[in-house]
Amino acid sequence: MTILERERLWVLQGERSAYALGLNDEGDLVHTYWGARLPYADDYPAAPSGSGWASFNGPGQTLAEEYPAWAGLKYIEPCLKATFADGVRDVVLRFERAQIEDDTLTLALRDAVYPLAVTPLSRRPAEHVLIARGVVTRKGGQTPTPLERVGSARWHVPAALARRLSHLTGRWADEWHLGRVPLARGVTRLESRRLTTGHHQHPWFALDDGHADEDSGQIWFGALAYSGSWALTAELTDFGHTRVSLGVNDWDFGWQLDPGTTFTTPICVGGWVGAGFGAASRALHDYTRDNVLPHRGARHRVLYNSWEATTFDVNEAGQAALAEIAASLGVELFVMDDGWFKGRTWDNAGLGDWTPDRVKFPNGLTPLIERVNALGMDFGLWIEPEMVNPDSDLYCANPDWVIHFPTRERTTARNQLILNLARTDVQDYLIDHFDHLLRDHKITFIKWDMNRNVSEPGWPDAPADARELWMRYVEGVYRVWGTLRSRHPQVIWQSCSGGGGRADLGILRYADQVWISDNTDPIARLGIQEGYSQIYPAVTMEAWVTDMNLGGAPLPLDFRFHVSMSGVLGIGADVRHWSEAERAAAARWVALYKAIRPLIQYGDQYRLLPAQGRDYSALQYMAKDKGEGVLFAYCTQMRGRAMGDAPYPTIRLRGLLPDARYTVEGIGGVRSGDAWARIGFTLPLGDLESAVRRIQRVE
Ligand code: DGJ
Numbered sequence: 001m002t003i004l005e006r007e008r009l010w011v012l013q014g015e016r017s018a019y020a021l022g023l024n025d026e027g028d029l030v031h032t033y034w035g036a037r038l039p040y041a042d043d044y045p046a047a048p049s050g051s052g053w054a055s056f057n058g059p060g061q062t063l064a065e066e067y068p069a070w071a072g073l074k075y076i077e078p079c080l081k082a083t084f085a086d087g088v089r090d091v092v093l094r095f096e097r098a099q100i101e102d103d104t105l106t107l108a109l110r111d112a113v114y115p116l117a118v119t120p121l122s123r124r125p126a127e128h129v130l131i132a133r134g135v136v137t138r139k140g141g142q143t144p145t146p147l148e149r150v151g152s153a154r155w156h157v158p159a160a161l162a163r164r165l166s167h168l169t170g171r172w173a174d175e176w177h178l179g180r181v182p183l184a185r186g187v188t189r190l191e192s193r194r195l196t197t198g199h200h201q202h203p204w205f206a207l208d209d210g211h212a213d214e215d216s217g218q219i220w221f222g223a224l225a226y227s228g229s230w231a232l233t234a235e236l237t238d239f240g241h242t243r244v245s246l247g248v249n250d251w252d253f254g255w256q257l258d259p260g261t262t263f264t265t266p267i268c269v270g271g272w273v274g275a276g277f278g279a280a281s282r283a284l285h286d287y288t289r290d291n292v293l294p295h296r297g298a299r300h301r302v303l304y305n306s307w308e309a310t311t312f313d314v315n316e317a318g319q320a321a322l323a324e325i326a327a328s329l330g331v332e333l334f335v336m337d338d339g340w341f342k343g344r345t346w347d348n349a350g351l352g353d354w355t356p357d358r359v360k361f362p363n364g365l366t367p368l369i370e371r372v373n374a375l376g377m378d379f380g381l382w383i384e385p386e387m388v389n390p391d392s393d394l395y396c397a398n399p400d401w402v403i404h405f406p407t408r409e410r411t412t413a414r415n416q417l418i419l420n421l422a423r424t425d426v427q428d429y430l431i432d433h434f435d436h437l438l439r440d441h442k443i444t445f446i447k448w449d450m451n452r453n454v455s456e457p458g459w460p461d462a463p464a465d466a467r468e469l470w471m472r473y474v475e476g477v478y479r480v481w482g483t484l485r486s487r488h489p490q491v492i493w494q495s496c497s498g499g500g501g502r503a504d505l506g507i508l509r510y511a512d513q514v515w516i517s518d519n520t521d522p523i524a525r526l527g528i529q530e531g532y533s534q535i536y537p538a539v540t541m542e543a544w545v546t547d548m549n550l551g552g553a554p555l556p557l558d559f560r561f562h563v564s565m566s567g568v569l570g571i572g573a574d575v576r577h578w579s580e581a582e583r584a585a586a587a588r589w590v591a592l593y594k595a596i597r598p599l600i601q602y603g604d605q606y607r608l609l610p611a612q613g614r615d616y617s618a619l620q621y622m623a624k625d626k627g628e629g630v631l632f633a634y635c636t637q638m639r640g641r642a643m644g645d646a647p648y649p650t651i652r653l654r655g656l657l658p659d660a661r662y663t664v665e666g667i668g669g670v671r672s673g674d675a676w677a678r679i680g681f682t683l684p685l686g687d688l689e690s691a692v693r694r695i696q697r698v699e
Helices: 276-292 316-329 366-374 393-397 424-440 466-487 522-533 557-564 580-602 639-643 673-678
Strands: 002-006 009-013 017-023 029-036 080-082 093-101 104-111 116-125 129-133 135-138 145-157 164-169 177-182 186-191 204-208 219-224 230-236 242-248 255-257 262-264 268-273 303-305 333-336 378-383 445-448 492-495 513-515 541-545 568-571 604-609 616-622 628-635 661-664 667-672 689-698
Touching: 002 093, 009 116, 017 116, 017 268, 029 145, 029 268, 093 116, 129 145, 129 276, 135 145, 135 255, 145 219, 145 268, 177 522, 204 230, 204 242, 204 276, 219 242, 219 276, 255 466, 268 276, 276 604, 303 316, 316 333, 316 366, 316 580, 333 445, 366 378, 378 424, 424 466, 522 541, 522 557, 522 604, 522 616, 541 557, 557 568, 557 580, 557 628, 557 689, 568 580, 580 616, 580 628, 580 689, 661 673, 667 673
Parallel strands: 303 333, 303 568, 333 378, 378 445, 445 492, 492 513, 513 541, 541 568
Antiparallel strands: 002 009, 009 017, 017 029, 080 145, 093 104, 104 116, 116 129, 116 135, 129 268, 135 262, 145 242, 145 255, 164 177, 164 204, 186 230, 204 219, 219 268, 230 242, 604 616, 616 628, 628 689, 661 667, 661 689
16 A cells, blocks of 8 residues: 655555545545546546535535534534534634655644644555544643544545445344445434444445445445444435445533543544455455454364353353363363353342352362363353442442442343443453453453443543543443453453444454354354354354254254354354264364364455345355365255256355366366356255365366
């Protein structure tokens, strides 16, 4: 990536894409281009002057402003809204200077009258995607400036080319549904008001002209790296412009910007590809693996998790028995889930008291950990640090540590309340406590859970505006997590919030993996995993083989393994009930997974035949050097195929070198990459049958 500077025009140029913005004659900072890289620097358009439309729309309404504040005749969604001490409520931003340093373009803006600066408004180009963030600073004066909205970025997409919005929605145990809807005139708003990212909507968008598919078409996409309440607005204006904003949610938002202080927004990433939704996902996968994840390049171990087998009924002997079977299957990491700490026999007690339960573990956790290690496995543990049950020692000692309004009843959900992590004393307590837990035990994996959303969002002793809770809580979570990470670098962390309630590019700076749904039914899981793959790479997606089948008896074991093997394989079934034959089959699949996991965790992913809403799907991973790959195919229902009235879909491989020659396991012949891609082949599968086939390049 390079940054070109022409007179009053800046172009962020990648190998294939480019983004341009400039200053017009009136001094407005205007977006001018986002799309394919153009041959010459002079090709990029200069910033146009704004033109109004009758008396009802001033230039601010029609210009593609890079970071609009609410002022004048602007009725569009602004990025910035504030109130000055004298009651003036519009912000008139003037360009001050641009600065290019290494790979960052910093643009400094300043209010025409008041000492408020938006500086830097930076766009840092990476290989595939752009990174944007806004920073607002109160320069001088004596009085604070309340901020009411501060967006991270505004993305402008060329008129007429961005008329369809792809987004992800869901609910608990039913996350990651991909929707594609035509953009209506006006504002489409997606958001979370829950204090976390949420299961329900996702801070991500993809825009296309309505005709793109997995392999073709221009896609403009973006995502917010933030784990709290967020908002996305996609506005199709009366003048046919499409503008997308992402940032911290301004719902119940408040921030007192004191003189000499700075407010920094979360990062927002955006990108353009010319080759369909698959290419957009791969760009985000690469970006996440190369720039976001804390343990870059880590090869994730096959784990066993106790939750679905034992729920809260854990004890030393029972977990050791599970561990023995897990080890015989080839599992590398044994994770004890909920139920291990003081008083935790059900979900109504114990959260907050993070010491091993004396009845279940009379000699603490060490004997179990040593047993697990002796079996050749690492040990991992479940925690839920942000939560407290009213029935706990911690709550009895510190009832004011929870988020609450003093005169209101404290609404529990799953019998728990939320500790106020905006408070530094609460953060310090958690850091100290979990630091000791990790120091005193040989633990190499932590699953960090969070099982409710906020209610009564009060902070009685808040030093300033109590609504700062929304952001300061998230900063508190990041501080606790980041401190523990830096003190215990050997630990791999998993983010869970009742499944996929806190999955985002913000938490992935702290968590290496995500537990993406509590729904482990393999048929449901096909769609859930596919939705998640729109943004996040498979290396972050923990996927257990369990006995769950929402429709009745467990599905064939091979099918269950094949679904989970397309992510980071884990086992969460009650393996005590698996037959010898099932255990032998499981051991074979675990061994195969270990051989192919570099492809799945670090290769390129292709959704060959999408799963959501279909009964036959196929997914491919290809090594970056294109020498090797693996294909997964799943048939959930055969319908009329046996009668010959609905042929099996043709599988056309992707990502192969066109002239190189390849074999596909179980399919005869050596063919060129081009032939596998153009002619393809069929893979007949019956009801609930699936296949894993390796792809090899031959000389
Ligand atoms: C919700 C998680 O998603 C489950 O996997 C499990 O860890 C339970 N919490 C434990 O309470």
